[in-house]
Amino acid sequence: MDLESTLLLLxxxxxxGAMNAAAGGGSFVSIPAMVFVGLPSVAANVSSTVALLPGTLASAWAWRRDYRSLQGISLVTLLAISLVGGLGGALLLLATTQRLFDGLLPWLLLTGTLAFTFGRPLGAALRKKVQIGQGTVITAQVLLSVYAGYFGGGVGIMMMAVWGLLGDLDIKAMSALRTLLVSAANLVAVACFAIAGPVFWPETLVMLVAAIAGGYLGALLASRMPASVLRGFVILFGTAMTVLFFWRAYG
Incomplete structure (x- = not known):
C-alpha cells in the first residue's frame, strides 16, 4: 500500500466516521475509497464494514440509556432478528460473485441514497394513512437486517422510516434503537467476514483508526452544525458516488 492510498484511506x-456519528451514510465514503485504492468491490464492502464497526459500537454504547421496545416487540427479539439477518446478509455477500456485485454496487448506492433522502418524509406521509402491525414490522426488520449485513448503506434511515409508521417512538428513541440494531447486524457480519471473508487488513486498519477519530469529531460537529446541513452533505456525496459508480459499471 503506497503513501497516496494510505492518505486517501485516512x-x-x-x-x-464523522458522517456516521453526525448523520449516517459513512459507507457512501468508505466503500468507494476502498475501491479507489484497488480493492475488488466485494472485498471493499467487507473491509469497509469491518473498519466502521468500532465507531458504530461506540455510538450504540453512547445511546444505551435510550433504548426502548418497539410496539411491544422486545429488545431481545429485535436483537435476535438483527443478528440472524446480519449473518444471512454476510453469507449472501460472500456467495456473490465479483462480477455480479460490480453490477449491483451502483444500484445499492442508489437505494441507500434514496432511502437517506426520502425515508423520513415518506415515513411521515405514510403514517398519516397507514397503520401496520407487529408481523409486518418483524418481516421488514428481517429484510432490513439482511440488507445491513449485505451492504447497509442507508439502512438506519430505512429502519426509522418503517418504525415511523407505528408512531409510538420519538426520534431520540428511534435513533438509539437504530444504532443498536445496525451495530448488531454489523457485528455478526464482521465476525463472519473475519473468519471467511476477503478482508484486506492493512487497508482496513488504516481506515478503522481514522474512523474512530472521525466519529469523535463528527459528534462534536453534530452538536454545532444544523442537522439539515449535515443531511444535505450526505445526500450530495451519496448522489455523486452513485453517479460515479454507474459510470464505472456501465459507462
Missing part, C-alpha cells in the same frame, strides 16, 4: 475514514 481521509475517507475520518469523513466516514
Amino acid at each position: 481521509a475517507a475514514g475520518l469523513l466516514a
Whole structure:
C-alpha cells in the first residue's frame, strides 16, 4: 500500500466516521475509497464494514440509556432478528460473485441514497394513512437486517422510516434503537467476514483508526452544525458516488 492510498484511506475514514456519528451514510465514503485504492468491490464492502464497526459500537454504547421496545416487540427479539439477518446478509455477500456485485454496487448506492433522502418524509406521509402491525414490522426488520449485513448503506434511515409508521417512538428513541440494531447486524457480519471473508487488513486498519477519530469529531460537529446541513452533505456525496459508480459499471 503506497503513501497516496494510505492518505486517501485516512481521509475517507475520518469523513466516514464523522458522517456516521453526525448523520449516517459513512459507507457512501468508505466503500468507494476502498475501491479507489484497488480493492475488488466485494472485498471493499467487507473491509469497509469491518473498519466502521468500532465507531458504530461506540455510538450504540453512547445511546444505551435510550433504548426502548418497539410496539411491544422486545429488545431481545429485535436483537435476535438483527443478528440472524446480519449473518444471512454476510453469507449472501460472500456467495456473490465479483462480477455480479460490480453490477449491483451502483444500484445499492442508489437505494441507500434514496432511502437517506426520502425515508423520513415518506415515513411521515405514510403514517398519516397507514397503520401496520407487529408481523409486518418483524418481516421488514428481517429484510432490513439482511440488507445491513449485505451492504447497509442507508439502512438506519430505512429502519426509522418503517418504525415511523407505528408512531409510538420519538426520534431520540428511534435513533438509539437504530444504532443498536445496525451495530448488531454489523457485528455478526464482521465476525463472519473475519473468519471467511476477503478482508484486506492493512487497508482496513488504516481506515478503522481514522474512523474512530472521525466519529469523535463528527459528534462534536453534530452538536454545532444544523442537522439539515449535515443531511444535505450526505445526500450530495451519496448522489455523486452513485453517479460515479454507474459510470464505472456501465459507462
